[in-house]
Amino acid sequence: MAFINSELTEELKKFGIFDFSACYNCGNCTAVCSLTSEDESFPRNMLRYSMLGLKDEITVSLKPWLCYYCGDCSTYCPQKAYPGELMMTLRRWLTSKYDWTGLSGLLYKSVAWNVFAFLLVAAGVIAYAVCQNFSLEAIMHAGHVFEMLAIAGVFTLILLPNIIRMWYVTTIRAGIHAPSKVYLRQLSELFVHMFTQKRTLSCDDHKLRWFEHLILVIGYLSLLFITVFLNWFETGSVLINLFGYSVSAVVFIVTFHFVLERIRKTKEISMFSRSSDWFFVIWLFLMGFSAFLVRLFIDLNLLEQNLWLYLVHLIILAQWALLIVPFGKWTHFLYRSFAMYFQRIIEDHSNLSKK
Ligand code: SF4
């Protein structure tokens, strides 16, 4: 067993599970990991940094984001130390480091803070409904305006500054000063990973997961587009309406499968679910399901008598937009895509420097 710096390991334990004392450095995890190269003993380098308390080395590293949690390292670890889960833990920890508000760290570490924040948002929505005398028309209008403001506000005030912080620590602070042509040349990498998460395909057992993920991203973005830009709940277009039903059904069916996988714990990736994992899949499911029901009730002329349904949908939506997207697991989707992009910039820049 190697020397362990307990300050960092104790901090990391608040973000996930990994049995540092069980690891005896056998190297099996490195031998099976597809990210291992001649110069990198992955994931053992991250394990060593964590044990030695090398926070700076972890903070400037993009490596935890390159891991797609195939789980092979955990499967072949003779000590059941679950190194794959350490990578997940480091991703949560890094998320809290990039976030300038500090709320990500708070919500990752404490279920009580999550419950408080979720109740606070729910109370805000109900208080607004009371102020509007429970007028369905006024609340639905406010809900639509909220969607647009939340997207713009969360992106400009939280996500963009956090991505800039991530870029600064992982490239500039790491001594990478690539010219702008390199950033432009690699830009396609960002979008390819954002929409396809193609790196998952390098894990043999993850073809179905990759496909489900792709369908979910398409379904989620389409639902967002239809409700925000095509105003699905107020449209008279049959085509938009049918499309809305289809994409919301896709979202709740796929996420229902994700929830089942986490309950069954059949794969390494779903073995250790934290509150952030549960909130992500359950709220995504509830968003798709409640949106589907709201539109169904509108079509059956039942929503006026069942205002509670729209209120429930709005509460779920507000909690998703104000808590899970900026501070929860949703950010992993964004940081991972940018990590792939920054990694390509670093590689491209280093190739240029060698010429
Ligand atoms: S396989 Fe397990 S025991 Fe061996 S180095 Fe990796 S984490 Fe440690």
Ligand code: SF4
């Ligand atoms: S989960 Fe897979 S990709 Fe990630 S460190 Fe383990 S073996 Fe490597």
